[in-house]
Amino acid sequence: MRDVFVPNGENMTISTEELKSAFRRVLHGEEPYSHQVEFGREVMSERNAILSAGTGSGKTEAxxxxxxxxxxxxxxxxxxxALLHDQFGRVEKIANNVLDKSPRIVVDTGDDDDATGYSADIVLTNLDKFVFRMFGYGKKRYGYSYxxxxxxxRRKSLLIFDEAHAYDETIFAHLWFVLNKLTYEKRVQTLLLSATLPEKFITALRDVEHRAFPRPDTEGFFALVEDAERRTGTQLYSGTVSxxxxxxxxxxxxxxxxxVVLIFRRIRGDGGLxxxxxxxxxELGGEMARVEDGNVVGSVLAYHGGQLPPHRKRVLKRLLELDGEKEPYLLLATHAMEVGVDISTEVMFCGAGGGEFMLDPDGFVQQIGRCARRRGESGEVFLMLDKEGEVPSFAEKLEEGAxxxxxxxxxxxxxxxxPDTARAEGGIEYLHDEALYRYVHDHVPENRELWERGVLVTxxxxxxxxxxxxxxRDGETWIGGLPQQRFWGGDEVSESxxxxxxxxxxLAPRCAWVFTGRDEANDSTVRLALGGEKQRTLDEVRGQLGYPNMRDARQAPIMLLAPEGVRKEIFEDDNLGLSAEGNGEIKSIYSGYPNITRYEATLKKRNPSTTLKLQWDEPKKPEEE
Known part of the structure; x- marks a missing residue:
């Protein structure tokens, strides 16, 4: 029996049988798949590893x-x-079955603030927020803790990229930066899981020729575990429909x-969800989802990123109930349904989109992984065309009726x-100037100005x-999912x-402007409204919160508060979510840098008369250079 060293400071070992036993507790007594055990050995041996396995193969558990x-x-x-909050319950169940005690789990997104400063046992986050934390951003007093x-x-970190995709160049630049700074330089163990990583992408990540990540010839960068066994039912391609x-x-x-599932490429506008x-x-009024006693009832559901998080959770709960009981449902969703949602629909209509909204090969394969997901089942897949009738290039691989x-x-x-790794690396190094990294990690004080400027890729x-x-609500005013006194006291909002x-x-002219900062002792969060009963000016808000200017859009501590009248106009119901159409003007202005485009958005308010200009940088696109 092979033993595996466990690097947790206690010099203990865990046998393969003990590893299998932990899997059985999570899998309700079922034996783990061979690829789960093999991948588990790689993890326990502190290797970086890629797990390439199809849908329904238990990658997250592995x-x-x-x-x-x-x-x-x-x-x-x-x-x-959207996936982060929805996965919390699943992760919690797995952790409680593996460990003797309930771990501390937090969700850290652009909507939330991790109050633990990364001291929790498990942190659920996304790549953008993670890179944000790498540079020590967050509450000024505790940003260094990340x-x-x-x-x-002393407690080592382990990174798991769940549902890793064939990233586009922007997002790939983030991943490459993390691999460079943490996986390679700092030796932070890293795992990537995906059902759709192409061979070329895996080869680029493994760096078998030692070009991107120079190291001894005997040292690998990523081990690869594959599962070629089919674990789903069959999906038949039934052609295109309008x-x-x-x-x-x-x-x-x-x-x-x-x-039945319909997946759309956009939420609002003509052809949207x-x-x-x-x-x-x-047509189906009585079947449409609605909330009764805190739960969603009805079998026609909507699930997308424009909804408030609590409602999306309720919808997901209802969806899983119906799917588990094999009861009929009709789900309207966006690409948020591509990953992490364990349902097995009988018929799926995949929105083909068009132009910048065109469905890509990776997204299509991810989506149909939710159709006939379980072994022995069969399902139908359609490509749903926009009014332009544009068909994605990958459709040439599909045969109708097959x-x-x-x-x-x-x-x-x-x-x-x-993506081109050299271009991605160059872009990320330019915008995440090494000075930012050195200021936070090596405490080089002369780089403080750049760090505080907030140059950051999203x-x-x-x-x-x-x-x-x-x-x-029940005669009391609530804001952002909180009683108003808690909101103004600085509590974290749960609905945004x-x-x-x-x-x-x-929307800015129709909403109140709320700014978040710290009190004078820097001990607690406070919120201040522009105008209001105290008729605060923007300069007064800046002074009280300690912000000399608010030009950088990524650092401006502003949120918009829509009164109830505005809410009814732009947020008709929880299922539709935000329905405001159109966009205000955004200008391109001179940045002073040859490879950077600077944008400026101007927020305006009438009472009190206020103008706030917010700027941010983006790398120039190849056609702009």
Whole structure:
């Protein structure tokens, strides 16, 4: 029996049988798959590893079980913010089955603030926020704790990129930066899990020729564990349909007792999820989702990133209940459904999109992984075309009436070309100037000005501004999911929607402006409103919170508060979510740097008359250079 060293400071060893026993506790007595045990051995041996396995193969369990046994602090990085909260319960169950005591688990996203300073046992986050924390950003007094606990704490860290995709160049730059600074330089153990990583991408990450990450010839960078066994049912490709045809067909199938999913490429506007929801509402009114006694009832559901997090959780709970009981449902979703949601629908309509919203090969394979997900089942897959009728290039691999076989999926996945690593690395090093890294990690004081300037890459480059709502609940005013006194006292909001800068410009004149900072003793969070009863000016807010200026959009501590009247106009109901259409003006201005484009958004308010200009930098696109 092979023993595996566990590096948790206690010099203990765990046998393969003990590892299997932990898997059995998580898998309700079932034996683990061979690839789960093999991957577990790699994890317990402190190797970096990639797990390439199909849907339904237990990738999360394969990584998380041995990671928890190792005694390290575990960071689970997911591709979308919507997925983080939805995965909390699943991670909690796995952890409670593996460990003798309940671990401390936190969710850290752009909407939340990790009060533990990364001292929790398990941190769920996304790549953007994680890179943000690497530089020590956050509450000024405690920002240093994040990079410290990642790289210098006595308790070692372990990174798990769950549902790693064939990233586009922007997001790949983030991943490459993390691999450079943490995995390679600081030797932080890293795991990547995916059902859709093409061979070229895996080769780039493994760096078998030692070009990107120079090291001794005997030292690998990533071990690779693969699972070629088929663990799902069969999916038949049934061809293309228009969006109107898809909605009508989906309604009929649902009425016939089938489980049906429609996935859209956008939420708002013509051809978006909200328009389809309104059409179905006229036909299936009594079946539409609604909240009763704190729970969602009904079997026509909507799930997307424009909803408030608590409602999305309730929808997911209802969806899993219906799917588990094989009861009929009709789900309208966006790409948030591509990963992490364990359902097995009978019919799936995948929105093809078009132009910048075109469905990519990776997204398609991820989506159909939710159709006939369980062995022995069969399902149908349609491509749902926009009114332009544009068909994605990967459709040439599909044959109408034929099964979408594992070989077909691999050929589609292979169409994802890995980004250029040299370009990605150059871009990330330019925007994440080494001075920022050295200031936080090596305490080089002359780099403080750059650090405080807030140069930071985000997933879409463009920053977001949070929108919260004021409403009456049982005769009391609530803001952002909190009683108003707790909101103004600085408690973390639980209900907010992320706005693009264009949306923020459009909505700013109709909303209150709320600024968040620290009190004079720097001990607690406070919130101040512009104007209001005290008629505060922007300069007064800046002075009280200690912000000399608020030009940098990534650092401006502002959120917009929509009063109840505005809420009713732009947030019709919990299912539709934010429905405000259109965008305010965003200008491109001179940055002074040859490879950087600077943008400026101007927020305006009438009472009191106020103008706030917010700027951010983006790398120039190849066609701009």
């Amino acid at each position: 990584a998380l079980v041995p990671a928890l046994l190792s005694g390290k602090r575990v960071f689970l990085l997911y591709p979308t913010k 990079p410290f606990r990642l790289t210098r704490d 969006q109107d045809e898809a909605i009508e067909k989906a309604a009929r199938l649902f009425a016939d007792g089938r489980r 909200q328009a389809a929801w309104k059409k179905l509402r006229g 099964e979408i076989s594992p070989e077909t999926k691999r050929s589609i996945t292979a169409m994802n070309e890995p 997933r879409d480059w463009e920053p977001n501004i949070e929108l919260v709502f004021s409403e009456e 929607v992320s706005l693009t800068m264009g949306q923020a410009v459009l």
